[in-house]
Amino acid sequence: MASRNTVQQRVIAQQLMELGNHPTADEVYRAVRRQLPSVSKATVYRTLNKLVHLGEATCVIAGLGAERFDHRTDEHCHVVCMKCGTVQDVSEGVFNDGVDHADAAAACGYEIVGHDLVFEGICPACQRA
Amino acid sequence: MASRNTVQQRVIAQQLMELGNHPTADEVYRAVRRQLPSVSKATVYRTLNKLVHLGEATCVIAGLGAERFDHRTDEHCHVVCMKCGTVQDVSEGVFNDGVDHADAAAACGYEIVGHDLVFEGICPACQRA
């Protein structure tokens, strides 16, 4: 009985999917609470981390405020707004060309398991304000 | 009298330089305390953030544990060890070729001010353990 299928985990995974836009754990928590009013924030953290470990989600390296989670697991890069911290996908695949794990491994001696390319910028909304 | 030249700020900037390897605020604090035993951790944070604002240092987007600071301000990328969190430079410039701010801006609508390319891996020491 290694693992159990619980309502909480199903709703959390589903909300991460539906929210789409790189929510923080707290944003997921608030969304889940609409369906499961008594859910605990600890459960949200536990489940989000579990999904990442299972490879069914990723966490976005953003460096501004709370950690953000991503339901996408394919390779793509992000833009972070330096003012409000929101994160968006940058879908165009071109940016990850030229990133070679073997080259990087040779250059630093680490065993490379992945990489993240994140742009820093100001989002349209914050440009106005 | 916009700004003052204090011993604390000089020693903190100097230690960030000397430590070299992307120290956390706490690591800088411990180094500075050897010369200035009564320095406050708040002062270390304040000064480190000031240096970043002035463009005399940068903070590395690492996503594992505490924030890390970098005395280098030129464009270069990093490797983070997923086990111990240490950060190293990946000096070879090739990895940042193909990263085009204008392309990214067009793709997402943000005003792009910079980018970070960070590899995730396992450092030599952790590979053995």
Place this chain on the structure above:
DNA sequence: ACACTTAATGAAAATGATTATCAATAAGTA
């Protein structure tokens, strides 16, 4: 359907990193 084992949960406390507060100190100026 019923009982049993234990993974998963909820609530709250604990931890860790960073920031805010505020009285005391000291850098730069007159």
Place this chain on the structure above:
DNA sequence: TACTTATTGATAATCATTTTCATTAAGTGT
């Protein structure tokens, strides 16, 4: 030397995340 106020040190506050632990309920066998 006196004065103004930026900066400091100490501490409390904040925020995100993890741990703890008693309680609940999922999956299993009967």
